[in-house]
Amino acid sequence: MTPDILMIEDEPNIAEAVRFILTREGWSLELHDDGWGGMAAIRNLRPRLVILDLMLPNRSGAEILSELRAESDRSLAETPVLMLTARGQPAESAAQADAVMLKPFANDMLCEQVRRMLE
Amino acid sequence: MTLRSPTHILTGTRIRERRLALRRRQADIARAAGISPAYLNLIEHNRRPVGDRLVARLAEALEVPAAELTAGREEARIAALREAAARAPSTGELAPELEQAAEILARFPGWSATLIATARRSDALERQLINLSDRMTQDPYLLTNLHEVLSAVTSLRSTATILAEEGDVPVEWRHRFHANLAEDSLRLSTTAQALVAYLDGFETEGGIFTPQEEVEAWMAAGAPPIDKATDLASDAARALARDHLARMEDERAALPDAALAAASEEGDPLRIATRMRAPLDLVMRRLAALRPPGFEEAGLLVCDGSGTLTLRRPAPGFPLPRPGDACPLWPLYQALAAPQTAISAQVETPQQHRFSTISYATRSQPEGAFGPVLTRAQMLILPVEKAANGPAPVIRIGASCRICPRIECPARREPSILSPAPAVQGP
Numbered sequence: 001m002t003p004d005i006l007m008i009e010d011e012p013n014i015a016e017a018v019r020f021i022l023t024r025e026g027w028s029l030e031l032h033d034d035g036w037g038g039m040a041a042i043r044n045l046r047p048r049l050v051i052l053d054l055m056l057p058n059r060s061g062a063e064i065l066s067e068l069r070a071e072s073d074r075s076l077a078e079t080p081v082l083m084l085t086a087r088g089q090p091a092e093s094a095a096q097a098d099a100v101m102l103k104p105f106a107n108d109m110l111c112e113q114v115r116r117m118l119e
Numbered sequence: 120m121t122l123r124s125p126t127h128i129l130t131g132t133r134i135r136e137r138r139l140a141l142r143r144r145q146a147d148i149a150r151a152a153g154i155s156p157a158y159l160n161l162i163e164h165n166r167r168p169v170g171d172r173l174v175a176r177l178a179e180a181l182e183v184p185a186a187e188l189t190a191g192r193e194e195a196r197i198a199a200l201r202e203a204a205a206r207a208p209s210t211g212e213l214a215p216e217l218e219q220a221a222e223i224l225a226r227f228p229g230w231s232a233t234l235i236a237t238a239r240r241s242d243a244l245e246r247q248l249i250n251l252s253d254r255m256t257q258d259p260y261l262l263t264n265l266h267e268v269l270s271a272v273t274s275l276r277s278t279a280t281i282l283a284e285e286g287d288v289p290v291e292w293r294h295r296f297h298a299n300l301a302e303d304s305l306r307l308s309t310t311a312q313a314l315v316a317y318l319d320g321f322e323t324e325g326g327i328f329t330p331q332e333e334v335e336a337w338m339a340a341g342a343p344p345i346d347k348a349t350d351l352a353s354d355a356a357r358a359l360a361r362d363h364l365a366r367m368e369d370e371r372a373a374l375p376d377a378a379l380a381a382a383s384e385e386g387d388p389l390r391i392a393t394r395m396r397a398p399l400d401l402v403m404r405r406l407a408a409l410r411p412p413g414f415e416e417a418g419l420l421v422c423d424g425s426g427t428l429t430l431r432r433p434a435p436g437f438p439l440p441r442p443g444d445a446c447p448l449w450p451l452y453q454a455l456a457a458p459q460t461a462i463s464a465q466v467e468t469p470q471q472h473r474f475s476t477i478s479y480a481t482r483s484q485p486e487g488a489f490g491p492v493l494t495r496a497q498m499l500i501l502p503v504e505k506a507a508n509g510p511a512p513v514i515r516i517g518a519s520c521r522i523c524p525r526i527e528c529p530a531r532r533e534p535s536i537l538s539p540a541p542a543v544q545g546p
Contacts, residue, residue: 011270011273011274013274013278013299013302013303014270014273014274014277016295016296016299017274017277017278017281017296017299018277020281020288020292020296021277021281024285055266103269103270103272103273104269104272104273104275104276104277105273105276105277106276106280107277107280107281107284110277
């Protein structure tokens with residue numbers, strides 16, 4: 001089944017909190033915790049929204065985003081992406097994201113951002 | 120007024136050369152002179168002035184007359200004065216009268232010493248600033264720990280908000296979130312403590328060194344245990360030292376001391392490699408580390424594909440610049456362009472010391488066939504009388520353009536402070 005959201009995040013405690021917050025709002029969410037299989041997970045699941053951590057092990061969120069935007073399947077390439085970054089400023093490589101949210105974030109702001117992107 | 124010789128040698132360099140010639144460790148000489156090995160290292164690299172009384176103690180420890188160590192000191196002071204003037208911000212039309220440096224030194228020694236000391240202090244602060252900037256923006260340890268802090272804080276904030284604001288969190292989730300809070304709190308406190316300790320280290324004197332310099336000082340002191348090594352001030356240097364020891368151990372296992380010492384009678388590293396059926400680059404590194412008969416004064420330079428020196432094991436008399444600088448004529452750099460080919464060349468320093476060198480580069484693809492190609496070159500340096508046989512052209516090299524007196528060198532990239540009429544060629 002196609003989930004509303006695919007979250008690619010390597011920090012399990014953050015992923016767990018976000019899963020709780022967003023699923024309570026009624027959205028379905030799948031988690032993936034590594035950079036390597038991130039793009040394959042997007043292709044397989046075709047979520048309505050990707051929440052993508054910038055700093056992932058093995059392959060950065062920026063690389064996954066770049067590959068996603070270069071997809072020949074336009075509907076897949078245009079999947080909305082919310083980039084989460086732990087850095088002080090959004091990196092240039094996050095420019096292809098539809099939105100960027102800095103860590104640490106407030107739960108209600110995350111919900112609000114996701115709602116805007118899914119509606 | 121006397122003109123200085125372009126081939127002067129600084130006092131620190133003389134001390135270092137004398138110590139290496141005696142095959143004495145920095146720690147031994149420092150102890151005999153009543154100073155720390157780290158301070159002697161600074162003196163040997165001409166980073167600290169050395170007063171008359173300390174020169175006398177060092178001279179006694181090095182078994183030479185003090186005058187032999189300080190010969191040319193006047194010339195060194197003139198060079199330092201010229202460098203101070205050259206490094207000063209431009210004052211428009213009022214350029215410093217560089218040609219009168221010797222006269223100024225003779226007439227106003229106190230003012231000259233103040234100017235030189237101020238310039239050196241400025242230089243040290245500038246290096247410290249660059250070092251701090253590099254650490255703040257590029258240091259993997261710092262970046263990793265900051266990322267760790269932000270991740271823990273993010274998790275804590277989201278989890279704590281859920282527990283505080285969501286009234287009906289199921290029991291199993293509540294337990295899980297409490298465990299997560301405990302785990303993240305511990306992670307945050309541990310990481311924060313490590314960061315504070317690391318940032319405290321920035322304030323120490325060692326902060327003006329690069330990690331590579333710290334490792335070189337540690338090696339020069341005989342590579343004492345890492346946890347007791349005062350020369351290894353930074354985490355990065357300790358990590359480098361650990362890597363170095365692990366690599367040395369692996370290479371010693373691959374090419375044991377006794378077998379290498381026996382094969383070294385061949386003289387030529389290529390013949391030794393053939394006899395031992397071992398890669399030439401490994402043989403070169405082991406010869407420089409073991410220094411068996413015939414290779415007692417061997418030095419080794421290793422650089423990566425960018426030309427950056429990653430290992431500097433000095434040979435007595437071979438001029439080494441500060442990290443980040445080098446002479447483009449070193450055969451080491453020719454080897455980068457011709458991997459898997461041994462390049463044999465004789466080189467001559469500005470002090471007319473000759474060395475035989477063998478340079479050799481290797482390529483590897485540690486990430487597989489589609490990964491990046493990594494190149495590493497190394498140059499074995501041997502005093503010419505102990506060199507491998509064979510015809511080799513003599514290349515007139517230096518340490519780096521800044522302190523090289525070869526004014527007409529075709530590879531010059533910046534003016535030398537040793538020239539009253541600097542010449543720059545090329546772009």
